[in-house]
Amino acid sequence: MIQLRQIEKTFFSKNQTLAALTDISLDIKTGEAFGVIGESGAGKSTLLRMINALETPDAGSVTVDGVDLTHLSKKDLRMEQKQIGMIFQQFNLLNNKTVAENIRLPLTLHNYDQTLTVDEVLDFVGLSDKKHSYPQQLSGGQKQRVGIARALITRPKLLLCDEPTSALDQNTTEDIVAVLKKAHREFKMTIVVVTHELPVIKALCTRAALMEYGKVRQIVDITRSEDKLTDRPYLERAIEVLTSD
C-alpha cells in the first residue's frame, strides 16, 4: 500500500538546520494497522505527513497504492489526497460549523463515488445526538469523534492519525482507540498511527516502526494478549493504581 524509499528531509530555519528524516525506507501493507512511535522531535509526524504529501521529501520517493506522490501535478495530487483521511491531535474542526456541516465538509470539495451519510458516521462514532451542536459545545473526546466521522464519511482507503489521543485523558483515549479499532474492522482501510503513547500503538496496531533522531531504528511485530483494553471507569482504575504498590 505504502512504500517509502530513502526519504530525506531537512528543515532550515534562520540559524540552524534540522535533519528531520534520514534514509527512511518503509513498507506498509494494505489493510494493516501500522504504528509509528518515538519521542517528540523524532520525526514521526513529518514521516506521516509525507504519506499524504503535506510534506515533500528532499530526496527519495513516496508511493501510495502504486502512485508516486513525489512526481504528481497539483491536480493529480489532490485526487490522491481525497482518498486519504486524516485525523489530528488538535481535531482541527471548523468552530463556526455544526457537527453535521463539519462532517459533510470533505464531500463538498470533491465528487466521491461511494460515501457514507452523515447519519451513518455519526451513529458509528456514537454522536447522533450532537448533530446540530457546534464544536465549542463538545468535550475533547467528542471533538475527536467528529474528526473521525469526518475522515470516515469518504470511505478512505487509508486513514492517517497524527497523535490522535495526545490531547485527551486516559479514559477518553481508550474510547477513541476503540472507535478507531471498530473503524478498522468494519471498513478495512489501512491505518497509520503516529503517537508517543505506547498503549495506543499496542492496542491498535499489528506492527510498528520505532523512530529516534529522524531514523527508523527498528520495526517490531506487536503481540498482545487478546484485548485487555479495559472499559472500567476512571475512579475504579485510579483506586487500583494508587493503592497497589
Place this chain on the structure above:
Amino acid sequence: MTDSISIYIERIIEFAPRLLDSLWETGIMLFFAMLAAILLGIPVGTLLYLTADTRPMANRFVNRLLNILVNVIRSFPFLLLVVAMQPFVRQVYGRATGDPIAASFPMVVIAIALYARFVEQSLMEVPKGIIETAKSMGATNWQLVWKFLYVEARSSLVIGFTTAVISFVSYSTIMGVVGGGGIGDFAIRFGYQRYETDIMYTAIVLIIVLVEIFQWLGLALARKLDKR
C-alpha cells in the same frame, strides 16, 4: 429656556433640507467605499495573506508589491491623497470637483488599502491546523479560502469591516475641500465658517450617531456569526 429651544427647532427646520442633502452625499461616498472594500479589499487582503512566506501561494514578488501599495496608500496623508488624485479623477470621470461621486475616488482607494490590511490580519488569526486540514483533504486554494478561511474568520472580518467603515466616515468629512459635500463639509461650512455653532454641533452629533449605529450593527452581526 423654552424660547431658545423653539428658536433652535426653527433653525433646524430651516437647515433640514441642506442637512439631508449632505447626509445623502455622505451616503454616496460611504456606499462606494464599502463596495470597494468588499469587492476589492477582500481579494487584495486575501492575496496578501496567501502569498506570504510559507503560505499556500507563497510568492515573494506579488506579496512585496501588494505590501508596498497598501503601505504607500495608507501612509499618504488623506488630504494629500485627495489632492494628488485630482488629475486622475478628472481623466477618468470628467470632473474632479463638485460632486460626491468624484469625491468617492480617493475614498475607494483608501477603502481598499485599509480593509485589505484588516482582512489579512483576520485571516492570520485562523489556526494553522485549519489550513493543514484543508490541504490534507485535497482542497484547492479557492476552496481553502471560501470553505475554510472565510468561515472561521467571518466574525473577525465583520468587526474589521465595521472599524473600516467608521474610518470611512471620518475620511468623508474631508471631502469638502474638493466640493464633495457630505455631513462633515456641512458642519464646517455652516457651523465653523459662518459661526452657526448650534448647527455645527447638531451635525457632529449626527456623525456620532451614525458611527454608533455602524458600531452596534457590526458587533451584533459579528456576535451572531461567532460560534467559536
